[in-house]
Amino acid sequence: MTTKIGYARVSTMDQDTDVQVQALRDAGCETIRTEKASGTTTNGRPELASILEFIREGDALVVTRIDRLARSIGDLQVIVKTLREKGAALVCTEQPVDTGTAAGKAFLDMLGVFAEFETNLRRERQMEGIEKAKARGVYKGRKRSIDREEVRRLHREGMGPTEIAQRMGVGRASVYRVIRGE
Template identity: 45%
Template sequence: MARIGYARVSSLDQDLEGQLARLKTEGCGVIRAEKVSGGSREGRAELATVLEFLRPGDELVVTRLDRLGRDTRDVLNLIHEAEQRGAFVTVLDPHVSTRGEMGHVVLTVLGMVAQMERRFIKERQREGIERAKEVGAYKGGKPRLDHDRIRALHFAGSGPAEIARAVGCSRMQVYRVIRV
């Protein structure tokens, strides 16, 4: 029986260290971590790896339920997949495990709360953006690429691959900018 930890944060600027330390303290011999949104299972390679390698008697450990996902259906499907492999899921905060029947009920409720919380966050964010737009304070997200530099390099005769290397993006992004 192995205790396998899974840690996740939503964005690159967030820190995994607190989750990793807690999982190590809890005795997880293997810990997989990633920086990706929990809104869906898309692009969550580390989680897929953990699920694939769960064996009967293993325990998947997360610090909080929302680390598994923000959608109730996804969380319940993850728990079901772990159980199909004969493994258990344990959430450390609050401490709940699927080893007992009551754990399933509590995890279902916590999953619904996580999904509801995600909806509230999105709603508050949308309202905040609308208020900022009304007063002229909202400028949109930070530009990810320097479009002027890409165009300048293009007009100077640089090819898309060379521009992509210089700017640190893909050729497809270069094509999109120079097409406009």
């Protein structure tokens, strides 16, 4: 008997997985794992890693769309290879993906290419927007999260960078940058 394991992912904390979870339930998933993490990498996605580690022969990993699983063709191919090696399948509820056929594999690869292309376009648009904002003097970057004067004062009083970082709850590298005057 095939066990259907659902995987739902959104990119940001203010998004929710409710629609995906319902679609996965409707597809017959007994287990559904969710996470809020970027799809541009498989790093930092413990739920996906857990599924790939424990999925068994005959099981199916079910997602609503390929871009919920991966937004890079390289990551997608690694995931599919892992599933294939374990004798598991990949199923999409909204796209006709069947990793057992040549046509299905080609379609899967095309979806992966388009997901990666979309990510790259979004990144380019974001960088263009930042450059335009900088040119208008509107974009200043992230606000500083460290009190530079306090770092300098503590350092003058003889406190070391590690102790300053611990006391202020900031990274040691940030303290070093302030001390060096960067």
